[in-house]
Amino acid sequence: MNLELDNALLAEEADEGVLLLTMNRPAQRNAIDIPMLDAMNAAFDAFAQNDRWRVGVLTGAKPAFCAGLDLKTFSAPDAPRHTVTALIRRVPHLGKPIIAAVDGAAYTGGLELALGCDFILASEDARFADTHAKIGALSGSGMGSRLPHAVGARFARQMMLSCQPIDAATALRVGLVNELLPAGEVLPRALEIAKAIAAHDPELLRMAKSVIDRGTETTLAEALAIETETLRKCKAMGGMTWSSAASAG
Template structure:
């Protein structure tokens, strides 16, 4: 891994064989989001989307937490924890390439909304997830209340939204919010294993598949077919598609070119 951001920065960004690893790095504040953190995350998402050598990203937290949400002390000082990509530099405009959240300890308030901006979630057993904003006179306004009822049953989404209570990672896994459970301290390792499985696939096909799945959530069946035809059919006429077919016929691993 090659660090591209200093270890004492609000976010540490590293690379590992086509995977961009983004580590929220404000442990004294439980990785709460301020303006500086949001700016670095936003730049990292731009890097992920624009660098063809990168296939997928993983976002995690330093120390024993994923993220406690907005830094309320910074908020009271008019520090804006958002960029054009939204809160934390990600929630309104996530990257076009896949992103995995690796959660240790807790992902609450805006921290859960960051995780919900990702495509897959790996969480350590016992980790807490929730949107406790009503307990502080706030509303979870970084996409959590929009995305939760699309990911989990209505009654559970409403329970989280209006009680402000937490659920643990085990319960989140049961209802499909978390993709993989792991032992404490292993979330990043497990997320990287999952990321490598995705990175082994054809990059154009992965990117198009993500866009279709995400877009289909807000479309009727006719709109879904139109989206699929527009984004999926061009993949049939790529070098990667021909390489995939050739590799299968020749019983070898494909060599993707991203074109």
């Protein structure tokens, strides 16, 4: 099933249970304007609410992943930048796994979108940067919180204060991305992983994702308590069904 939400964003069921979202303003390096903002919110609503889709893949039409906000739209003092903040902040809370497939530049708001996903796969052509300081702005969408969690405080300082982009190899080395792939292979790999995830019990996935998400936002002791409590709830719901093909863990 293919859904054309509008010219800014295309949503396609790439495989059973997998929704592919492609930001589609290539001439503007997929910068977010109002139509794209509305299209993405509609796509995220559909993804979160429709049980048919278990996993999402977010990518951008070449040559970029996303260049952030369209400054022609959002540079005015009274521009509704808070609406983009709300969009970016909702990504980690969609309740289902979503993978960022980055093939090209992921700058500023685009980097924040990728950071909001569960993990990032990058091609050799990927570049990452935070340019808030360069344009005289301060992020309200999680850059100062999520980037240090991903790469550590020292490297986050380097990226945020210098505004210099890093290449894909550096992103892999500092832990920003999970895998580095040749050009043209990042999206197939993302869809391959998404298909593997979609084959599992969606409720169990939701619970496992919640353990990780909540645990990384707190102390180790609190994270262990969260894991123990979630396991208790899982057992109360009827326990876990072990596949005969699965090895003991």
